[in-house]
Amino acid sequence: MKKGTGLSLFFGGTAYLGMPHNDAFKKLVFEGIEIYGINHGASRNNNITLDIFSIAENEAARRFGAEDSIFLSSGYLAAQLLVQQYFETHQLIYAPDTHPALWIGRPKAPRIKFVEWIERTIKLINGSDQPVMIISNSLNNLIPEIYNFDWLKRIDPHKELVLLIDDSHGIGITGNQGEGIYSRLPQLTNIETFVIASMAKALGFDAGLILGNSAGIKNLRNSPVYVGSSPPSPGMLYAFVHAGEIYAQELFNLRRNLRLFTDLLESTKKLFFINDFPVFLLQDDEIAIDLKKNGINISSFPYPDPQAKAIHRIVINSIHEKEELEILAKWINGNG
Structure with missing residues (x-):
């Protein structure tokens, strides 16, 4: 509240955990910068790298309940890495209100209720022989509405598909301990699951995260998009690791x-x-x-x-x- 200028309060934004103004978190960021420098602009597969990248990725996988993870410089890049990995070989099925960062080309998300989209999607997948990638937000932060994905169990178990969930507005605040959605998704043998998130919201630093199983993450590390990209600020990753x-x-x-x-x-x-x-x-x-x-x-x-x-x-x-x-x-x- 500003003193002497009348009432001025702010109830907006996405800094749900107040990280931009958290003194303890800022102190960790400064410590990380002192140790690792401001940035590290080398390719991700460079033979010279910093240990904080693997440390942070191991910690993210542990904290959010996945086998492995990748950090990239932004949530947009995390989304595009995955979508570009699969769009030539899979039919992309987008849920209503899917974030524009997850699209190839101009976004055209269906304007129907999520429950209606579920029924259409199940029918489409069960009646098709084409490989499919389902792309959805974990929740709608505008309404708000948290989505349940138990309906995936109704898909024919002989149909193999890829599931991509954007948990940018859930990671850090949903789940018992802020672990987000990954560990709460149905574990089905016919579905390869990835969860992405922008860390710039609840968790308070500029980076994109991909969570997945070990084999899936290994494949992404061989992608030209990943190989040619720069990592997030190592000082920020240091802060993330130590900010539990x-x-x-x-x-x-x-x-x-x-x-x-x-x-x-x-x-x-x-x-x-x-x-x-x-x-x-x-x-x-x-x-x-x-x-x-x-x-x-x-x-x-x-x-x-x-x-x-x-x-x-x-x-x-x-x-x-x-x-x-x-x-x-x-x-x-x-x-x-």
Whole structure:
């Protein structure tokens, strides 16, 4: 809150765990830069490399429940590495609202309900002999909605396919300990599973991550896209490796703030939300306007295209103070 300039609060963005302003995390970043330098611009298969890359990838696989992982410089590059690996040999089936970074060419995501898309996809795969790659977000952070993938068990077990899930808005905050979706996906012998994520959201540093089994990750390491790419900042990876306790504390703080905010609401009818997820869909345009007029900034923009009706979302993070949540709740309750 800014002093002396009137009320100014921010309830938007994707820094769910408050990492950009976490002093302990910043200290780790500076330590990593002192040890490894600011960047390492060599090819990923260079014979001269830094140990922090393999250390961080082993830690990511352990922390998020996979056999192996790859770090790249961005979530976009992680997505393109996988999609370009398979698009010539597999039919790509995109779920509704799949992020543009996962597309080859111009995005044309189906504008139907996710449950309707599931039924179409099962029917399509079971009736086709073509290899398939399913591409989907793990959740819709705009609504919000967390997707369940148990429906994959209804696909003919003789059909081999690749599953690519974007967990950018889930990793670090969903699951019991922020482990994200990978370990909660059905483990089916006919499906090779990859999960990608931008680490620039909850986890607070610029990098892209791919989680998968050992064989799948090994194949990706031989891709020209991977070989020709530069890695993320080694100092950032050092911070990630050593920030386990920081992430755990901020996840605890986030969930505490979410419980506090919902307890302060006199009614939940004005908001749509999911327990332990930090996005609240505000369904009243007038309240959204009043919030903005009174210095409470939320995420508000037209979707899915610039001519569409604006959607209003409140985003709670781990570093919001009790006073800020109380002020927000008062306005939602109509007592501002």
